[in-house]
Amino acid sequence: xxxxxxxxxxxxxxxxxxxxxxxxxxxxxxxxxxxxxxxxxxxxxxxxxxxxxxxxxxxxxxxxxxxxxxxxxxxxxxxxxxxxxxxxxxxxxxxxxxxxxxxxxxxxxxxxxxxxxxxxxxxxxxxxxxxxxxxxxxxxxxxxxxxxxxxxxxxxxxxxxxxxxxxxxxxxxxxxxxxxxxxxxxxxxxxxxxxxxxxxxxxxxxxxxxxxxxxxxxxxxxxxxxxxxxxxxxxxxxxxxxxxxxxxxxxxxxxxxxxxxxxxxxxxxxxxxxxxxxxxxxxxxxxxxxxxxxxxxxxxxxxxxxxxxxxxxxxxxxxxxxxxxxxxxxxxxxxxxxxxxxxxxxxxxxxxxxxxxxxxxxxxxxxxxxxxxxxxxxxxxxxxxxxxxxxxxxxxxxxxxxxxxxxxxxxxxxxxxxxxxxxxxxxxxxxxxxxxxxxxxxxxxxxxxxxxxxxxxxxxxxxxxxxxxxxxxxxxxxxxxxxxxxxxxxxxxxxxxxxxxxxx
Amino acid sequence: xxxxxxxxxxxxxxxxxxxxxxxxxxxxxxxxxxxxxxxxxxxxxxxxxxxxxxxxxxxxxxxxxxxxxxxxxxxxxxxxxxxxxxxxxxxxxxxxxxxxxxxxxxxxxxxxxxxxxxxxxxxxxxxxxxxxxxxxxxxxxxxxxxxxxxxxxxxxxxxxxxxxxxxxxxxxxxxxxxxxxxxxxxxxxxxxxxxxxxxxxxxxxxxxxxxxxxxxxxxxxxxxxxxxxxxxxxxxxxxxxxxxxx
Numbered sequence: 001x002x003x004x005x006x007x008x009x010x011x012x013x014x015x016x017x018x019x020x021x022x023x024x025x026x027x028x029x030x031x032x033x034x035x036x037x038x039x040x041x042x043x044x045x046x047x048x049x050x051x052x053x054x055x056x057x058x059x060x061x062x063x064x065x066x067x068x069x070x071x072x073x074x075x076x077x078x079x080x081x082x083x084x085x086x087x088x089x090x091x092x093x094x095x096x097x098x099x100x101x102x103x104x105x106x107x108x109x110x111x112x113x114x115x116x117x118x119x120x121x122x123x124x125x126x127x128x129x130x131x132x133x134x135x136x137x138x139x140x141x142x143x144x145x146x147x148x149x150x151x152x153x154x155x156x157x158x159x160x161x162x163x164x165x166x167x168x169x170x171x172x173x174x175x176x177x178x179x180x181x182x183x184x185x186x187x188x189x190x191x192x193x194x195x196x197x198x199x200x201x202x203x204x205x206x207x208x209x210x211x212x213x214x215x216x217x218x219x220x221x222x223x224x225x226x227x228x229x230x231x232x233x234x235x236x237x238x239x240x241x242x243x244x245x246x247x248x249x250x251x252x253x254x255x256x257x258x259x260x261x262x263x264x265x266x267x268x269x270x271x272x273x274x275x276x277x278x279x280x281x282x283x284x285x286x287x288x289x290x291x292x293x294x295x296x297x298x299x300x301x302x303x304x305x306x307x308x309x310x311x312x313x314x315x316x317x318x319x320x321x322x323x324x325x326x327x328x329x330x331x332x333x334x335x336x337x338x339x340x341x342x343x344x345x346x347x348x349x350x351x352x353x354x355x356x357x358x359x360x361x362x363x364x365x366x367x368x369x370x371x372x373x374x375x376x377x378x379x380x381x382x383x384x385x386x387x388x389x390x391x392x393x394x395x396x397x398x399x400x401x402x403x404x405x406x407x408x409x410x411x412x413x414x415x416x417x418x419x420x421x422x423x424x425x426x427x428x429x430x431x432x433x434x435x436x437x438x439x440x441x442x443x444x445x446x447x448x449x450x451x452x453x454x455x456x457x458x459x460x461x462x463x464x465x466x467x468x469x470x471x472x473x474x475x476x477x478x479x480x481x482x483x484x485x486x487x488x489x490x491x492x493x494x495x496x497x498x499x500x501x502x503x504x
Numbered sequence: 505x506x507x508x509x510x511x512x513x514x515x516x517x518x519x520x521x522x523x524x525x526x527x528x529x530x531x532x533x534x535x536x537x538x539x540x541x542x543x544x545x546x547x548x549x550x551x552x553x554x555x556x557x558x559x560x561x562x563x564x565x566x567x568x569x570x571x572x573x574x575x576x577x578x579x580x581x582x583x584x585x586x587x588x589x590x591x592x593x594x595x596x597x598x599x600x601x602x603x604x605x606x607x608x609x610x611x612x613x614x615x616x617x618x619x620x621x622x623x624x625x626x627x628x629x630x631x632x633x634x635x636x637x638x639x640x641x642x643x644x645x646x647x648x649x650x651x652x653x654x655x656x657x658x659x660x661x662x663x664x665x666x667x668x669x670x671x672x673x674x675x676x677x678x679x680x681x682x683x684x685x686x687x688x689x690x691x692x693x694x695x696x697x698x699x700x701x702x703x704x705x706x707x708x709x710x711x712x713x714x715x716x717x718x719x720x721x722x723x724x725x726x727x728x729x730x731x732x733x734x735x736x737x738x739x740x741x742x743x744x745x746x747x748x749x750x
Contacts, residue, residue, distance in 0.1 A: 250527065257682045265689060268661070374622050376607035388607040390622055422581030423609035424602075424673070483722045484576035501606070504580035504673075 005111040005121070005167070006234070007143045008150035009092065009128050012159070014105025015045045017137050018084050019074050024136055031072045034061050044076060081105075089237055091131050095124070098236035108147050108234065125162030133160065145170055146230035152181045170228025175201030182225055188218050200226050243270055244335040252291055252328030256320045259288070259329060260313060266334045267309035280305035281336045284312060289331040296325065382464050383471065384425060384487075384500065422504045423487065429498040432488065434478075443478050443488065445499065451480040459490075477503070547667070547697055549589035553744045554582075557732060563716070564737055565695035568688055570709050572702045573720035578728040581613070582720050582746065583669065583701055588614035590697070594666035597621045597659050599652045602674045621665060625652040653683040660687075660694035667697040672708050684713045 011017050015033040020026045030050040032043045039062045046055050046064075053068040061073050085103040092099045098110035111124060118124040125141045132139040141162035142153025149170040153163040156177065165173045174181075177200050179192050191214075197203060203211065203226035212219035224231065245266050253259055263286055283301040290296065300315045374390030433444040434453075442450040458476035465471045472492040479485040487501035548555055548562035555561045563569065563586075573579040587596055587610070596615075598605055600622055611617050625648040656668040691698050702708050704719070711717075717734040723745060731743040 258685065261682050261686045261689075265686065374624075375620060376605075376610075376617055376622060384606070384608070421609065421613060422578060422584060423606050424580055424604040425606045427603050486576070502576050504576050504578065 011105035148230035584613035
């Protein structure tokens with residue numbers, strides 16, 4: 001079950017709110033925002049007061065003035081919108097560590113795991129409202145299990161109020177809301193109107209494949225959103241600061257291989273920190289400080305952002321091959337000047353590779369290594385070679401430190417006989433020969449030389465498999481005079497001796 | 505000493521014994537093992553004769569050790585004894601190059617098989633899982649040794665196991681020095697343990713990379729004679745008799 005919770009803060013009519021923030025006297029007055037100064041320019045935003053006076057966004061500035069002479073028309077200021085958005089973002093980051101902003105007055109906050117800070121989600125919503133109200137701005141809040149539902153909950157809320165949608169009831173909440181809330185193209189909305197579909201809940205009665213067939217690429221999104229499922233990424237804004245780490249060497253390094261190894265280790269550490277915030281980088285700088293106090297910088301750049309140090313290390317290796325260092329290196333500094341977010345195609349590829357995106361972003365190499373790990377489990381105990389098979393390891397959802405509590409169970413009893421201690425099975429068993437001459441038994445071992453057998457135990461009869469592959473064997477443990485002990489069997493069906501294991 | 509003075513973080517005024525010891529402990533923990541605090545924690549096997557080989561009464565964290573011996577000398581038995589102690593606290597990754605790992609024998613030695621993860625760097629298995637991919641960490645056309653060392657590094661980095669065993673019986677060649685060095689750094693950071701199981705007089709592991717080399721011989725009445733051939737964490741030349749059925 002998905003335990004993520006998101007809060008969405010929507011500042012209504014954000015381009016107008018920017019002007020009201022700068023000049024509070026404009027509050028409660030009819031106001032509209034135009035994109036350009038031309039009289040024929042259509043309005044992009046109208047405040048509630050302007051709407052009440054009959055002004056709509058389909059009007060031009062001239063038409064709006066003729067309808068409402070007191071209307072104040074302002075030009076849209078994208079730069080100030082970005083500045084105010086940044087200011088609100090910083091304020092909200094004091095409430096939740098992860099905040100996403102689209103610079104259009106919509107902010108998404110990670111509301112998961114905040115129970116130690118806030119009593120409940122209602123208190124969290126009130127805190128957000130109080131924080132944004134200190135800037136003199138109105139806000140609506142929605143809290144739900146995904147970004148889309150939280151956004152719809154926010155725009156459905158009254159001003160300076162919040163709506164909380166409990167986890168698991170997203171579909172129920174959306175059922176009676178109009179389809180205009182769905183973020184679709186205008187053509188798709190027209191098609192929905194033509195079909196008489198007015199409420200989101202009406203879409204859920206159709207199979208997803210039918211909706212996809214009718215609406216094309218948007219159909220899949222449509223059916224998911226109608227069911228209260230939103231798989232869009234949460235990409236919080238994090239401060240962009242250069243990251244740098246230094247390693248001083250006690251003993252100077254002259255070997256480029258060692259230099260690369262240390263650099264890769266440093267990069268791997270920094271890369272781990274970056275992945276937590278879904279970031280990657282296109283360039284890094286390696287500064288080598290030499291014994292003669294001089295420094296040599298290397299700048300490695302890739303075509304596209306990457307979160308894997310491997311590509312950078314390949315480039316660095318090629319660069320170092322062409323470079324002759326005048327003296328050994330005493331210190332290296334690795335700097336990543338501009339971490340940037342991972343591009344969407346990369347995160348999508350990781351998601352397709354298996355596992356959730358957050359886990360793939362956090363542990364891409366862990367996913368690779370886990371896919372090749374197996375643990376033994378009992379399979380079919382008739383024959384030693386088929387007694388166990390390897391099954392995929394089931395790791396816990398979250399990577400855990402291996403330092404866990406001591407076993408509570410008593411330690412398993414150690415086998416008291418000699419039979420199975422340190423036994424290594426040979427695959428396949430190699431054909432051997434056992435000869436008895438003058439009362440002395442000789443065994444042909446792995447070195448293909450006969451060894452006198454000092455002690456012998458057995459035989460143990462093992463037969464079966466008549467339903468698939470029959471086998472009939474006499475097993476022995478044979479110890480040679482130089483204390484080497486083998487697991488040997490005589491195959492009665494083939495009349496052949498085999499050495500199947502070594503007690504090592 | 506000249507090398508130390510040339511580093512930027514250590515100035516002549518800082519060359520006090522405490523500063524030097526701290527710097528050494530950070531870069532080369534084994535060098536100051538006897539007095540540093542982290543060696544107090546160690547992998548205890550539960551076999552007093554073996555644990556007494558080390559000052560910390562157990563193998564200190566962050567070591568690369570090699571167990572070697574002739575064929576059927578008991579080195580695998582000794583390994584399983586170590587693993588029986590280690591799996592009481594954590595998970596072990598077993599890199600089985602030859603495909604000769606026999607889980608029943610491991611269980612009989614007291615190893616918790618549920619805490620053993622098996623990887624086949626060579627892609628050799630003996631049952632229907634034979635077509636399973638090898639542990640290649642996404643690196644194309646890498647050698648099995650390279651794959652295995654990178655896998656071990658990733659295992660420690662993501663805390664998937666506290667001990668990695670390289671079963672190198674029957675293998676030839678030499679492990680890449682650079683990757684071994686990286687693995688050593690990662691092992692120290694993760695406070696984990698790496699065990700190489702090799703045949704006697706094989707040149708797979710360069711001498712400088714492991715901090716302990718144990719030689720195993722089969723003794724009388726089923727016991728094992730374990731001798732320390734080379735060590736940075738213990739005294740060289742000392743021996744212990746480990747009874748298998750205590």
